[in-house]
Amino acid sequence: MGEPTRASIEDAPDAPDAPGPEGLWEELVQLLRRADLPVDDLEAEELGSFALARRDGRLVGSGALEVYGSAALVRS
Known part of the structure; x- marks a missing residue:
């Protein structure tokens, strides 16, 4: 298996295997x-x-934070 990689949308268009x-x-x-x-x-x-x-x-995975004032919701 290959090593996992992490990227944001800013990185994705430049990645050769990313849509x-x-x-x-x-x-x-x-x-x-x-x-x-x-x-x-x-x-x-x-x-x-x-x-x-x-x-x-x-x-294979994703995560995000939705910030609401001093609290946040984790999206994964």
């Missing part, structure tokens, strides 16, 4: 749905707030 932002958004939504995580309240514009993990060219 463009629209494809990356769909890939992220599919990953979250497979994990039975909510996606209805997310919008593609929020993609830049996610840290993404890839292994062997596949998206």
Whole structure:
């Protein structure tokens, strides 16, 4: 197995095995749905707030913080 990598949306378009932002958004939504995580309240514009993990060219993990004043919700 390859080493995991971490990237944000700013890094993804330059990565040779990563789709463009629209494809990356769909890939992220599919990953979250497979994990039975909510996606209805997310919008593609929020993609830049996610840290993404890839292994062997596949998206295998993600995480983000939604900040609300002094509190935050972890999205993963």
